[in-house]
Amino acid sequence: MKIIDAHLHFCPGYEYFDEIAEAAGHENTESHLKEIYENLGIAGGIVMGNHGLSLEEHQYPEFLKYCIGLDSSYMAERNLTQAYDLIEKHLQRERCVGIKLYPGYSPYYVSDQIYEPVYELAQMYRKPVAVHMGETAGSNAYLKYSHPLTLDETAADHPQVTFVMCHFGNPWLMDAAAVIGKNENVAADISGLLEGKIDTTEFLNEQRGYIEALRTWISYLRNYGKIMFGTDWPLANLEDYIQFTKEIIPEKYWEDVFWKSASRIYGI
Secondary structure (H helix, E strand, O other): EEEEEEOOOOOOHHHHHHHHHOOOOOOOOOHHHHHHHHOEEEEEEEEEEEEOOOHHOOOOOOEEEEEEEEEHHHHHHOHHHHHHHHHHHHHHOOEEEEEEEOOOOOOOOOOOOOHHHHHHHHHOOOOOEEEEOOOOOOOOOOOOOOOOOOOHHHHHHHOOOEEEHHHHHHHHHHHHHHHHHHHHEEEEEEOOOOOOOOOHHHHHHOOOOHHHHHHHHHHHHOHHHHOOOOOOOOOHHHHHHHHHHOOOOOOOHHHHHHHHHHHHOOOO
């Protein structure tokens, strides 16, 4: 079975990512990632790029595509005319398959008017907008901006734009399912739900209540064509993540979740 990793970060040489890769049993290098992908049958991945916006900062190996990220360093400026111009240049690249937004890390709701040019570009180039939703990686962010319900208004107001709710809005699973189910133009990835190297059997036992909630609200959608496998590399061990995904997704839907959904939604 082919696999597409619909959500990863690719930052070789960054000490922070070196450390979390090591904790997950990996090395934060291109050669290691390529080797692990090949060993596990992962055909390629989609980088959620949160470097700067210059074209030169987004050069990736042939097995990776990317979403250009508009992160908090740009949002702080408020004057984003140059940023929008650069985003458009990225969207004109075949390897750029979408845009990534970071509400929570950026103190703006996705319905803020500051994002309107982003949605116009996404609609023009017919590429999705991936949105960080749910918990954040640090205490200096604001969760009220990254709650899944905040995506509902934007999705309803922009029916021609496809939105990807990253991390299934974890831990607001019920709210995430409501937004995904109500809006035809909202899908989700299930990245970022594991961290480090785990004993999968032990984890599934200790977190059985959480696992059952995940199964419940994903199955509630009755549409696995809206769900994409993703790992948030290098946050988690890739082999663990595949096993974990197989535990929460019924086997008859594995092909949808592991690759068909991402292939269709990101056009790869």
